[in-house]
Amino acid sequence: MWTRLGRTAVATALALIALAAAPGGALADPSPAKVRAKLVKLNEQADQLVERYNQATEAYKKAKKKYDTLNTELGRKDAQAKVLRQELATMAINGYQSGPLERWQGFAFQTNPETTLSSIASLEQLAQDRAAKVRAYEATTKELRDRRAEAERVLTETDDARDKVRGEKAKVDKLVDEQTKLLRRLGTFQTGDPNSPGIQYTGPASGNARSALQFAFAQVGKPYRYGGTGPGSYDCSGLTQAAWRTGGVELPRTTWTQWAWGASRRVPLDALQPGDLLFSNGLGHMGMYAGNGKMVHAPQTGDIIKVVDLDDYWRNRLLGAVRP
Template sequence: MPVARNVRSWQRSAAVCSALLAVGALSLPAAQSAAARPYEPPPAQPATTPPAVPPAALGSLPTPGTTAGPESLPQLLTQLQTLYQQSEAATESYNQAKVTADQQRAKARSLDGQLAEARAKVAAGKDQVGLLARQLYRTGGLSPYMAMLGGESPQDFFGTLHLAQHTVETQQAAVDSLTAEEDRLAGLNAQAQKALDAAQTAQNTQAAKKTEIETNLRQVEALLAGLSGVQISELEALEEQGADKAQQEFMHSTPLGGDAAVRAPSAKGDAAIAYAFAQLGKPYVWGAVGPGSFDCSGLTSQAWAHAGVPIPRTAEEQWAKLPRVPLSLLRPGDLVIYFPKATHVALYIGNGLVVQAPHTGSYVKISQIGANPVLGAVRPDMGAQPLAHYEPRKVPATRAPATAKAGKGTRTPEAKAPAAHKK
């Protein structure tokens, strides 16, 4: 008999070792090693310099230090307007890239917190599985078949069977929980990597668009360098003539409705107009959202934000995500979107006029709605009722800052807000 009992003891030990090996294998799924690797962002790609304006387009224009003749001013104006539009399109792309990069970095930071929590749960799960394995070893756990061979009565067999089943269920639940947490950890890690990759891509786009903007602005400065003050005044007069003609054609072909001159904004639309009026005279600076300077969508997004209605940052996103309205129903406070790719935006104030930050070298001003090609209009507060009793705000007189013509974009004194009006 002693020999038989020693054999049974040896069999129990062998069963315990087999169980420990099985638990150890289950507690280390293959996904764990991939999930635990820290993320390393890909190397930044060098920003590519966009193609400059073709030399042929600049061949007949004045070079720095020379004087432009009257016959070249229309061509010079066309070239300047092309550069301004290209710069503004690049600015809006830069702004959107910045928004995307900021959003993706914020998402990655949020995922970092979830990753830390998931790692803690995985560590706790491994501890639990290890504890069960050690308890199994200490108690001499064995399979029900080994227990049946070594038991002395049916009661021993069924009691041992019940305990074994309970132990297996507990072990399996612990291993299943650990596996699920490790899968979650791997998924979160992949999401964090994707967010950081997107942020890096957007950051590269920012750098490329910054280069494009600066290249265009250097060409603007070069084109203006050879002009005298008289010629710049003539150029501005020529631009105003073109804007007047475009406005006449727009108003003739696109009626704004019979009551366009007296149509009322909503309360928040009126607040957006008040904010825009307070910015008149401040310089255009690409990428700026105030308070000392603005670009086109920086002005409109801030005007509506101060009215209590957050809207997208860029003209393209404002066009894509805000409710559209027909021009025949345009009311003060609506946003007018320009150019085929929605690269410019202005705030409508009524009677065929808008407040806008036009382009580099200019400033926040009142302009005619049709001065640029209109794409359409959007309403940030669709469904809001117009004011029942509305008297249009008096448009404040605005003087161009001294630095605007030079295109330096320096800070100027803030314009005073218009006086309160009756409603």
């Protein structure tokens, strides 16, 4: 009897262990609370990684733009150098065909002193012109060499930035996959509508802040996408940059650079005005104050651009504010 019960207990225990270990098993799935807690941690990690990815992307874009500009300048300088080389070659040929001796013979036996002096002046002017062209050629080729060295240095920076972007993107993609799975498990994943008409802003903002907020509210319902700068999707700093551009202010691209840009424009959190930029601790996320205790922002993967209450949760996460 005891043996049979013992075997039954063991079998039951083994069955429960197998059920818990089985993919999709009832005991294998953590509770919604644990899933949400894990999602919060993933979101915090993703915020930091996305920001680093954006920084690396901007570094690459700037380095590539600088390299392309230098390349264009190199092309122009090279063309100038070719023209100078041709002029010097022509002068050398002419000098060989009618050298100094022949020229001196030409005016040495002239009886008119004025003609002789004029010929000497012409020779001196020719020598000065030739010397000036040589100097111009040397200066142009030196600048060309310096520019080429600078272009090569920038190209190296560009390659480094590109490698950094690739590495950060791979990390972000992995986190995005994890976030997506957890959100789908919770049934809260939102794809958003890239063509969402948004909502109307009716808050207290005025002037260029109102223009910025009207734009931001018109994006409500569109999906969050890391690295997104519109028009169908945005990340947090991409949204604030695009919004304030319509308000006549050109913000830098990333959360970190927008915070640094606003070093002299910081405002206390208890003195917020509509349009102020709000930055989270760690600078992984940001939004825009809409007035009346509201914030508009592009939250994270699997979510949409939305307007939320600036409640205790958000206020406790805030590092500071900047007024563009």
